[in-house]
Amino acid sequence: MEFTRFNLPMEWEERWRREKEQRRRAIEDRGQEGIEQDNRELRSIVAFNDSRMGLTSGRGKKEGSEDRRSGSEEGIEDTSGDEGIGEVHTYRSETYPNEIFKALKEFWDSSLLTDLTLTTHNGKSFNVHSIILAAISSFIQQRLRDGNGERIQNDDDQRWAVSLSPEVDLVGLKAVLEFAYTGAVLSCNKESRTSIVAAAQILDIPRLLEFCNEEERTKEGRSPKKEERKISALEQMKITLQSIEKLWVDRVGCNVILEVGGAVLHVHRVILAASSEYFRGMFTCGMRESHQTRISLPFLLASELDVLISCSYNGMLPLSWDCVFEMTCTALQLQFQPALSLCLNFLQQEMEASSCLDVASFAEAYEMTELLEEANDFVLRNFWEVSVTPKFQDLPAEKLLDIIRCDDLCVPSELAVFRAVISWVEADPEERWSQAGLLMSGVRFPLMTFREFREVRAINLRIECFGNKEVELYGSALKEFGFSLPETQDQCRVRHPKDALVVVGGDQLNPDGCQRIPNKELWFANSLRSGTGLVKAMEWRRLGEMPDKPKFRHGVAAMVGRLYVIGGCFYYTKDDIMRSAYSYDPVQDSWKRLADMQEFRSNFSVVVQEGCLYAIGGDKEINTNVDSVEVYNPDTDFWSFVQPLDQSLSGHAATVLDGAIFISGGFNCKYTCLVSMFLYHPERGTTYLSDMTHDRAQHCMEPLRGHLYVAGGVRNLGTFYTDQPACEVYDPVADSWTAFASLPVPHVGAASVVLEEKIFVLGGYCQDDYSESGLIHRFEPITQRWETMGKLPGAVTDIRACLLRLPQHFRL
Incomplete structure (x- = not known):
């Protein structure tokens, strides 16, 4: 029975073969010394990037371990060649230990690929995987290292056996295997x-002994010390997998x-069979390879297979844009599902303007529907940035027309679409001017202003000056511009973000201005x-009402598909501050009362x-703020205090960037606006960073592209407050602040979110005259400008907002 290769799309197959041949020729030209130098450079690059990101190396081995695996024969070639591999990111699957041990247990239950027979004193036998037992048992590991087990005669699979002493009975052995x-x-039990x-x-097996001791302490009602915390089953499997990886590195x-x-x-x-359907079929379906101890795979690159094998042992994969497409191809070809998932995560999470079109082509070639949808949506929401990349000039005319005709296309104005089409045509004018007329049918000229439309006329005159008089864009464009109604649905660009912006x-x-509601x-x-x-x-729709009383100056967050609404005021007197908490499930369209803070x-x-949710600082009564912080665990429905702030604080802004909590500005205990910026850790407390340039409170702060953007709020002006229009952005790597465009109007007590890589600031009021506009402004980081996005539908001051994925029936 022959093993069938995975059929690749023709264009990728040809590219793959061509690159493989080029790499092999490079190996022959450079010799073994050059290959080893490349490998050393690759390891140093991976180690540097991983240490900078606080990760361990995704190759999962110590320096020199590669030589132990490949013996004295030819080393493993590098995929980077002379051009470097770009910035390497190590992707990790936290659930991988659970996934692989689930597959290993299925093999054990079916007696597949077992190579060790354990026999008790009374003759009971169990077939197991020696590497799994060796990872937890020093007794088995030593015999595996020394080869002291009893070999089973005439067995092609090189099975071996160990007879156990009388102290190991059936009950004890079954527990050992269950733990493994x-x-x-x-x-x-007792x-x-x-x-x-x-x-x-x-x-x-010391970990099993500790497990039994912990179980006994728990059943006797004795609380373990902090350092004796019970290790979960997932953590135990992680430790076992690390032991297996160490045995692999040592070639045991x-x-x-x-x-x-x-x-x-x-x-x-x-391990190969548990992580790859390709090798599972090879080793378990009766093929000749299932009995071979040496298997030739001439159609693969050793460097790529080496990384995938390493991922099979640790669930980590180092990836860069220079290698991810080839790695994805190989993972797909060999059906390494864990590694393939990490590759797809990289392609989605690291996607940028320069790579999104390549990702879309790749996803389309391999019929990866979800990835293709993500890539196409990225192109639509970042069209302006994508349109100036070299890859954009290589788009087929049909694909470009599909993009610009789409309602979901996100552009600052229709003039940007027109300019993109012209730049595409001018990249190869002789071939493309004939397609210009068709492409212009995707430009919505009625959405242009008179000033913008002048550029259409100027471009047409330039075309005529270059002798292209047969190309006439202006007449048809003018007709559409002058006689179409921009208010119609088919003329407006109407984009439906996947995540809904919810205001609470x-x-x-x-209306008469004499009372607040x-x-x-x-x-x-x-x-x-x-x-x-x-x-x-913005098209607004009513989602419903909160239970209990109305709220303002409250807390709002989204977590695991649910909306959380916490604390706040329901009116303006001393006793009107709340500590209640509710969650909203959009799937069930229902509210649940949670434990009070x-x-x-x-x-x-x-x-x-x-x-977990963290409630930080705030006012506990009028003109009295607090330094306390408490955390809510949704699994236990319980709030508990953690390390407090180093001073009382309210009206501040807090957000999370790269897993760390940052807090800026706010009022201190004397209600003076602060310039402070600090990191907060629930156990270690406060670490101060560089101060903001301007003091502020009741402002907004949002993370975007690795930076923190601060906008709006109030500032101190002598003995009273005034509006703070200045905006600034914090770079956590440089620990420094830089100014960016000021807000067009004051936003005090506003809400904010980041939606599709743009910052939205919603509502608030003007401190100088207490007027309310309800305006929404959006900051575009590419143009560094604020644009008006319309008005809020209801309340405008001290609102809160977040992003929430809503069921489709809400959006229809």
């Missing part, structure tokens, strides 16, 4: 504990050699509309970190 494959022992401990002692128990491009790779069959609560003046409504932005010129609008809070901040 699942990280836990469900059968550990009756079985003696047998389990005896087996763990004979087989030298490796039972198959893969010959790839002159290099040899020593691996464990069962707030308050506002009643707290609000309990929820609204969401269903679509963003681009009209004539720079005219923008420990502290009354308004004018505070809420952030999400590692699956």
Whole structure:
């Protein structure tokens, strides 16, 4: 029975073969010394980038371990060549230990690829995987290293056996195997504990002994010390997988050699089969390779297979744009599903203007629907940035027309679409001027202003001056510009972001301006509309009402598909501050009352970190703010205090960037506006960073592209407050601040979100005259400008906002 290769799309197959041949020729030209130098450089680049990111190397081995795996034969070639591999990011799957051990247990239950027979004193036998037992048992590992097990005669799979001493009975051995494959022992109780401990002692399994001791302490009601915290089953499997990886690095128990491009790779069959459908079929479906100890794979690159094998042992993959497409091809070809998932995560999360069109072509060639949808959507929402890249000039005319005809196209004005088409045509005018007329049918000329339309006429005159009189764009464009109605649905650009911008609560003046009205409504932005010129609008829909009382100066966050609304005020007197908490499930369209906070809070901040909510500072009563911070665990429905701030604070802004909580400005205990910026850690407390250039409170701060953008709020002006229009951005690497465009109007007590890589500031008021406009402004980082996006539908002051994925029936 022959093993069938995965069929690749023709264009990628040809490219793959061509590059493989080029690399092999480079190896022959440069010799072994050059290859080893490349490998050293690759390891140093990966180590540098990973240390900078706080990660361990995705190649999962120590310096020199590569030589131990490949023996004295030819080394492993490098994929980077002389051009370098670009910036390397190590992607990690936190669930990988659970996934691979699930597959390993299935193999064990089916007696697939087992190579060790354990026999008890009374003759009971169990077939297991030696590498799994060796990872937890020093007794088995030593015999595997020394080769002291009893070989089974006439066995092509090189099986071996170990006879156990009488102290290891059936109960104890079953518990050992359960622990090896699942990280836990469900059968550990008072009756079985003696047998389990005896087996763990004979087989030298210290982690199982500690597990039994912890179980005993728990059942006796004794609380373990902090350093004796019970290790979860997932953590146990992580430790076991690390032990397996160490055995692989030391070439202990490796039972198959893969010959790839002159290099040899020593691996464990069962690990390859558990992480790759290709190798599972090769080793378990009766093929001749299932009995071979040396297998040739001439159609692969050793460098790529080496990295994929390493991922099989640790769930980590170092990736860069220079290698990700080839790595994805190989992972797909060999059906390394864990590695393929990491490659797809990289392609989605690291996508940028210069690479999105390549990602779209790749996804289309391989029929990866989800990735293709992500890439196409990236092109639509970043069209202006994409249109100035070299890849844009290579688009087929049909693809370009599909893009510019799409309603979801996001551009500052229709003039940007016209300019993009002209730049595409002028990249190859002889071939493309004939297609200009068709492409112009995708430009919505009625959305242009008179001033913008002048450029269309100027471009047409330039074309005529260069002798292209047969190309006449102006007449048809003028007809469409002058006689079409821009208000019609098919003329406006109407974009529907995947995540809905939800605004919650707030308050506002009643129509006669003599009374403030707290609000309990929820609204969401269903679509963003681009009209004539720079005219923008948002389509708002009512989502419902909060239970209980109205809220303003409250906390809002989204976590795991649910909306959380916490604390705040329901009116303006001393006793009107709340500590209640609610969650909203959009799938069920229902609210749930949660445990109250420990502290009354308004004018505070809420952030999400590692699956928990943090309520930070705030006012507990009128003119009295606090330094306390408390965390909400949704699994236990409980709030608990953590390390406090080093001073009382309210009206501040807090957000999370790269897993760290940053807090800026706010009022101190004397209600003076601050310039401070600091990191907050729930256990270590406050670490101060560089101060802002301007003092501010009741402002907005949002993370975008690795920076923190601060906008709006109030500032001190002698003995009173005034508006703070200045905006600034913080670079956490340089620990420095830089000014950016000031807000067009004051936004005090406004809400803010980042939607599709743009910052939205919503509502608020003007401190100088207390007027309310309800305007929404959006900051475009490419143009460094604020643009008006229309008005809020309801309350405008002290509102809060977040992004929430809503069921489709809300959006129809």
